[in-house]
Amino acid sequence: MSFRPELPTRTRLIKTLKQTVRILVMLATTFLGLLVITFLIGRVVPIDPVLAVVGDKASPQVYENARIAMGLNLPLWKQFLIYIGNVVTGDFGTSVLTANPVIDDILRVFPATFELAVTATVIGIVLGIPLGILSAVKQGSFWDHVIRVIGLFGHSLPIFWLGLMGLMFFYVRLDLLPGPGRVDIFYEGIVTPVTGFLMIDSIVAGEWEIFRNAVYHLILPASLLGYYSMAYLLRMTRSFMIEQLGQEYILTARVKGVKEWKVIWGHALGNCAIPLITVIALSFGTLLEGSVLTETVFAWPGLGLYLTNSLLNADMNAVLGCTIVVGAIFLGVNLFSDFLYKVVDPRAR
Amino acid sequence: MRFRFDPLIFKQALKEKRVKKLFLFVFVLSLFVIQTAQASTPKDTLVMAFNIDEIISLDPAEILEFASAECAANAYDRMINYNVDNVSEIYPGIAESWETSDDGLTYTFKIRNGVTFASGNRLSADDVVFSLRRVVLLDKSPAFILTQFGFTPENVNKTITKVDDYTVKIIVDKAYAPSFFLYCLTSTAGSVVDKKEVMAHEKDGDLGYGWLKTGYAGSGPYKLRTWKASEIIILDANKNYWGDAPKLKRVIIRHIVGSASQRMLLEKGDIDMARNLTADDLKSLESNKDIKIQKRAKGRIYYLGLNQKNKYLKIPEVRQALKYLIDYKGMEQAFLRGKATLHQAFLPTGFLGALEETPFSLDIEKAKTLLKKVGLENGFSVAMDTRSAEPVNSMALSIQSTFAKAGIKLEIIPGDGKQTLTKYRARRHDIYIGDWGPDYMDPHTNADTFARNPDNSDDAKFKPLAWRNAWNIPEMTRKADAAVLERDTAKRAQMYLDLQREHQMVSPFIVMFQDIEVVAERANVKNFILGPSFDSNFYKYTTK
Numbered sequence: 013m014s015f016r017p018e019l020p021t022r023t024r025l026i027k028t029l030k031q032t033v034r035i036l037v038m039l040a041t042t043f044l045g046l047l048v049i050t051f052l053i054g055r056v057v058p059i060d061p062v063l064a065v066v067g068d069k070a071s072p073q074v075y076e077n078a079r080i081a082m083g084l085n086l087p088l089w090k091q092f093l094i095y096i097g098n099v100v101t102g103d104f105g106t107s108v109l110t111a112n113p114v115i116d117d118i119l120r121v122f123p124a125t126f127e128l129a130v131t132a133t134v135i136g137i138v139l140g141i142p143l144g145i146l147s148a149v150k151q152g153s154f155w156d157h158v159i160r161v162i163g164l165f166g167h168s169l170p171i172f173w174l175g176l177m178g179l180m181f182f183y184v185r186l187d188l189l190p191g192p193g194r195v196d197i198f199y200e201g202i203v204t205p206v207t208g209f210l211m212i213d214s215i216v217a218g219e220w221e222i223f224r225n226a227v228y229h230l231i232l233p234a235s236l237l238g239y240y241s242m243a244y245l246l247r248m249t250r251s252f253m254i255e256q257l258g259q260e261y262i263l264t265a266r267v268k269g270v271k272e273w274k275v276i277w278g279h280a281l282g283n284c285a286i287p288l289i290t291v292i293a294l295s296f297g298t299l300l301e302g303s304v305l306t307e308t309v310f311a312w313p314g315l316g317l318y319l320t321n322s323l324l325n326a327d328m329n330a331v332l333g334c335t336i337v338v339g340a341i342f343l344g345v346n347l348f349s350d351f352l353y354k355v356v357d358p359r360a361r
Numbered sequence: 362m363r364f365r366f367d368p369l370i371f372k373q374a375l376k377e378k379r380v381k382k383l384f385l386f387v388f389v390l391s392l393f394v395i396q397t398a399q400a401s402t403p404k405d406t407l408v409m410a411f412n413i414d415e416i417i418s419l420d421p422a423e424i425l426e427f428a429s430a431e432c433a434a435n436a437y438d439r440m441i442n443y444n445v446d447n448v449s450e451i452y453p454g455i456a457e458s459w460e461t462s463d464d465g466l467t468y469t470f471k472i473r474n475g476v477t478f479a480s481g482n483r484l485s486a487d488d489v490v491f492s493l494r495r496v497v498l499l500d501k502s503p504a505f506i507l508t509q510f511g512f513t514p515e516n517v518n519k520t521i522t523k524v525d526d527y528t529v530k531i532i533v534d535k536a537y538a539p540s541f542f543l544y545c546l547t548s549t550a551g552s553v554v555d556k557k558e559v560m561a562h563e564k565d566g567d568l569g570y571g572w573l574k575t576g577y578a579g580s581g582p583y584k585l586r587t588w589k590a591s592e593i594i595i596l597d598a599n600k601n602y603w604g605d606a607p608k609l610k611r612v613i614i615r616h617i618v619g620s621a622s623q624r625m626l627l628e629k630g631d632i633d634m635a636r637n638l639t640a641d642d643l644k645s646l647e648s649n650k651d652i653k654i655q656k657r658a659k660g661r662i663y664y665l666g667l668n669q670k671n672k673y674l675k676i677p678e679v680r681q682a683l684k685y686l687i688d689y690k691g692m693e694q695a696f697l698r699g700k701a702t703l704h705q706a707f708l709p710t711g712f713l714g715a716l717e718e719t720p721f722s723l724d725i726e727k728a729k730t731l732l733k734k735v736g737l738e739n740g741f742s743v744a745m746d747t748r749s750a751e752p753v754n755s756m757a758l759s760i761q762s763t764f765a766k767a768g769i770k771l772e773i774i775p776g777d778g779k780q781t782l783t784k785y786r787a788r789r790h791d792i793y794i795g796d797w798g799p800d801y802m803d804p805h806t807n808a809d810t811f812a813r814n815p816d817n818s819d820d821a822k823f824k825p826l827a828w829r830n831a832w833n834i835p836e837m838t839r840k841a842d843a844a845v846l847e848r849d850t851a852k853r854a855q856m857y858l859d860l861q862r863e864h865q866m867v868s869p870f871i872v873m874f875q876d877i878e879v880v881a882e883r884a885n886v887k888n889f890i891l892g893p894s895f896d897s898n899f900y901k902y903t904t905k
Contacts, residue, residue: 058780059780060779060783060786063779066501067425067502068786069503070501070502072822072823073822107590108417111418111575112575112590184629191629191631192622197402197408197613197632198406198408200593200613201586201587309622311616311617318591324779
């Protein structure tokens with residue numbers, strides 16, 4: 013039920029239109045800002061981008077040719093304008109390191125990161141929120157302490173160390189889980205990428221053995237990232253819940269004789285939903301950027317590894333391409349959580 | 362009897378300790394069952410972990426890095442090859458025989474009849490001429506290996522020519538030592554590509570460059586199936602190969618960065634071979650019976666470059682003193698154990714005329730005396746650009762501590778590899794710690810860069826390592842140039858020995874170690890051929 017007077021249809025249409033334009037302008041300026049900054053950073057880093065193309069031993073003539081071919085002899089503003097012009101027409105340029113169009117590279121590495129991020133976020137939500145609630149409800153108890161220690165570890169242990177320990181334990185010692193990589197090495201390159209998601213591609217190809225293998229390979233890195241995401245979510249859930257449980261409406265509900273589980277899961281958690289959505293969205297967004305350290309330890313060919321490698325070689329087309337993708341992810345995730353607000357919170361409608 | 366599930370009984374049973382234990386047992390057991398026997402690598406496939414992020418192209422006209430050179434050595438054929446056990450012996454590849462004219466200017470090669478490319482196309486003199494001209498015309502990084510013989514895009518049509526379908530004639534500009542030219546042809550730049558296949562993919566007159574960067578058009582024992590940059594290379598046996606068929610059907614090269622990860626995979630049998638293990642990891646594998654370790658001295662040398670633009674480093678006594686302030690032996694026995702050996706001349710062991718003398722060792726008193734002579738007994742401060750990678754990092758720390766003993770304060774400036782290199786190439790360093798790998802098996806490859814500097818001005822056309830360190834040496838340049846033209850092998854070797862002796866004493870280069878390539882492999886892997894250079898590491902005899 014809305015208490016606002018109904019607006020005439022035309023006025024409402026204009027309002028929606030205005031809002032859309034505002035969002036679009038915001039998107040465009042954000043992207044432009046992102047590109048300008050990344051572009052400038054790319055030009056001031058003390059790495060010679062031509063070096064990545066021609067190597068250390070090229071003759072000065074070869075070097076000069078490559079420099080001109082890359083447009084580096086032009087003034088900075090001109091280079092930037094050319095780049096923007098290309099981006100607008102959908103051309104992100106070619107990566108120096110892989111010799112592929114940047115967009116192809118990103119499409120190739122992103123699914124690997126996405127598979128990890130989704131699994132990790134699911135693990136984080138499924139474990140983190142109930143544990144956070146438990147810890148808030150039983151505040152000060154033995155279980156609260158245990159859970160808080162789990163959370164603390166997730167906040168303070170370096171992920172590469174935990175990753176190596178995980179491999180050492182579950183792979184080397186116990187033989188329960190496979191080692192680094194998305195599949196066993198000799199399975200690689202057998203499935204032709206259709207979607208890039210190995211889980212889906214292996215099913216499409218009817219390679220069940222590879223599918224099974226890929227699932228096994230996902231368990232450890234996803235659990236690891238899931239653990240970190242869980243640690244974050246449980247801390248946030250705990251503090252949101254403690255705040256809500258101290259409110260008067262909870263007391264009222266209890267006095268009225270509402271069952272305790274309903275008080276907790278319905279009333280209190282319901283009111284935590286909005287900040288929780290933001291937290292989940294942010295954590296998911298971060299995971300989608302790709303975790304460099306996890307991807308290194310697990311030889312996981314994802315976005316994080318690609319971006320780092322490109323950056324260290326001053327492969328600017330690739331870096332800028334990734335920046336746009338990461339920027340788009342964050343804007344997308346934010347817009348999506350805004351949308352979820354409206355679903356969850358009647359006031360935001 | 363029918364079984365009826367009673368939740369109450371179930372609940373009670375759970376409370377009993379024995380039942381709890383049983384559940385735990387079943388749970389743990391199920392974990393083991395889920396994971397069926399750990400698969401080892403397939404019998405007909407060689408799987409190796411190798412750091413291949415340096416590969417940016419697989420076009421033989423552009424390859425100059427270690428990993429890509431190795432890949433090309435197994436996927437492409439060259440006209441001639443050198444024997445990996447006796448480098449001075451050159452044996453036929455695609456060329457059956459060859460001869461040099463009396464004036465030393467013309468080389469004639471007879472091409473083998475009956476060779477087909479992986480594509481099925483027949484290999485003839487056309488392909489050889491096309492491949493060599495292509496290197497010159499494309500003018501990518503390795504082009505200098507051929508253009509130093511006077512080939513230019515304008516004259517290749519006259520200098521590299523086809524006589525008939527199976528004869529190729531090449532005319533060089535000076536009467537060089539014949540081995541110099543032949544060795545250059547044994548390098549990756551001498552690979553023969555499939556003209557028809559390459560030209561079918563030509564775009565805007567690029568001679569198929571855009572395509573061959575990631576494509577394949579060779580006749581070697583293995584053919585390229587997949588290359589994903591910084592991820593994986595898959596080679597399949599080439600059914601059309603003209604020589605003895607390769608023993609294994611497939612070779613998989615997986616990019617794994619860390620030594621710890623490589624070791625783990627190897628110990629578990631998920632890979633057959635690890636290529637980038639640190640001395641620590643190698644040591645702990647020594648006692649493992651399932652794994653054996655294969656070594657081969659490689660041409661790469663580790664050195665310090667002292668910039669002659671620095672007011673201290675340009676003093677001869679200071680350069681000399683620094684050579685006595687490095688704990689060569691200590692490093693060799695500690696973190697370089699088994700990975701590098703002491704070497705102090707610019708030609709690596711295994712090359713014609715390589716100098717094996719090692720006159721320098723850690724001698725602080727001597728260094729102090731030398732410094733006192735030029736009034737620097739209280740030392741000075743100097744910086745060293747160091748890339749943050751092993752073993753260079755550990756070397757830098759060791760050098761820092763021994764320099765300090767003579768009062769020299771060494772500031773280590775860490776950076777990524779390309780970052781320190783950018784600075785070095787612009788001559789903006791004080792000291793640079795780095796490594797250098799030869800490009801072909803002839804001594805000129807290193808003499809050219811360590812002992813030649815035709816023009817020391819900032820905008821020089823040719824910028825060898827001597828230029829990067831601003832070392833002006835017209836006299837030594839002349840000596841190096843003379844050595845290239847000496848056609849008597851024994852005399853030529855002597856010239857290089859003399860050159861190195863002088864260089865060792867006066868140069869602003871402190872050559873410290875020669876690299877040893879170490880491969881750790883599963884015990885069942887046999888005949889993985891390690892040559893003196895990465896373009897002579899061969900897979901075709903390997904079995905397991």
